[in-house]
Amino acid sequence: MAYGDVLAALADPTRRRVFERLRSGPRPVGAIARSMPVSRPAVSQHLKALKEAGLVADRQEGTRRVYFIDPHGLGALRRWLDQFWDEALAAFQAEVELGKREQKEKDR
Amino acid sequence: MAYGDVLAALADPTRRRVFERLRSGPRPVGAIARSMPVSRPAVSQHLKALKEAGLVADRQEGTRRVYFIDPHGLGALRRWLDQFWDEALAAFQAEVELGKREQKEKDR
DNA sequence: ACAGGATGTAAGCCGTCGCTTACCGTAAGT
DNA sequence: ACTTACGGTAAGCGACGGCTTACATCCTGT
Numbered sequence: 001m002a003y004g005d006v007l008a009a010l011a012d013p014t015r016r017r018v019f020e021r022l023r024s025g026p027r028p029v030g031a032i033a034r035s036m037p038v039s040r041p042a043v044s045q046h047l048k049a050l051k052e053a054g055l056v057a058d059r060q061e062g063t064r065r066v067y068f069i070d071p072h073g074l075g076a077l078r079r080w081l082d083q084f085w086d087e088a089l090a091a092f093q094a095e096v097e098l099g100k101r102e103q104k105e106k107d108r
Numbered sequence: 109m110a111y112g113d114v115l116a117a118l119a120d121p122t123r124r125r126v127f128e129r130l131r132s133g134p135r136p137v138g139a140i141a142r143s144m145p146v147s148r149p150a151v152s153q154h155l156k157a158l159k160e161a162g163l164v165a166d167r168q169e170g171t172r173r174v175y176f177i178d179p180h181g182l183g184a185l186r187r188w189l190d191q192f193w194d195e196a197l198a199a200f201q202a203e204v205e206l207g208k209r210e211q212k213e214k215d216r
Numbered sequence: 217a218c219a220g221g222a223t224g225t226a227a228g229c230c231g232t233c234g235c236t237t238a239c240c241g242t243a244a245g246t
Numbered sequence: 247a248c249t250t251a252c253g254g255t256a257a258g259c260g261a262c263g264g265c266t267t268a269c270a271t272c273c274t275g276t
Contacts, residue, residue: 004121011119013112023192025199029223042265044224063222063273069196081186088177091133137253150235152254171243171252
């Protein structure tokens with residue numbers, strides 16, 4: 001459920017498409033597979049990867065297995081992104097200040 | 109600079125490490141490579157990928173090439189993430205409501 | 217207990233990707 | 247001009263990852 005695993009899981013286009021298919025709500029495996037250009041086992045494998053990354057969860061419902069989005073995965077990604085964003089921004093500020101000083105050096 | 113390219117670029121651990129190395133500020137290629145367990149050409153290749161994803165930019169500085177973080181890439185990722193988050197949350201709400209109704213069905 | 221539908225899993229194939237070594241171009245300093 | 251440091255690029259190799267087909271598993275209704 002680390003952000004690295006989340007990034008790796010979402011990197012593949014097909015897998016990301018499976019994930020985004022769940023954005024509108026829970027779906028059983030077959031329903032997902034039928035709306036995609038790959039085989040059902042392929043979808044199963046993608047769902048397994050997404051699950052291990054903490055991006056989806058599943059519940060048994062009779063003979064079918066219904067998958068839905070697990071907030072944990074995206075949450076981890078979001079936290080990393082926010083923190084990174086702040087630090088990078090601070091670095092930019094420092095950079096700008098440095099640039100100003102260097103500019104003044106040249107003026108002399 | 110689409111979010112898909114950003115995700116793909118950040119999926120690789122080594123490449124992500126290169127990227128995170130720039131979080132604290134601009135660095136020339138050699139400085140990055142010396143702080144990593146891979147060769148300098150490998151770092152160059154990673155920087156190229158990061159650049160194509162809109163995650164970093166570079167400027168020539170004498171004989172060296174200084175790389176720094178480009179906000180565009182992370183911005184695209186953040187926008188996708190925020191939107192996704194909202195939609196998924198709405199789907200959860202709908203799901204909860206549906207669950208309540210089904211529960212009442214069973215009670216009868 | 218059995219049949220059928222739904223899903224996970226194993227094996228194998230093939231393309232992609234990351235890494236290394238070798239080479240080339242370029243910009244400064246002497 | 248020559249040298250040296252710095253960095254991008256090409257070629258090739260090995261590993262990993264995604265897809266398919268085939269098989270195993272589980273649940274439900276009859």
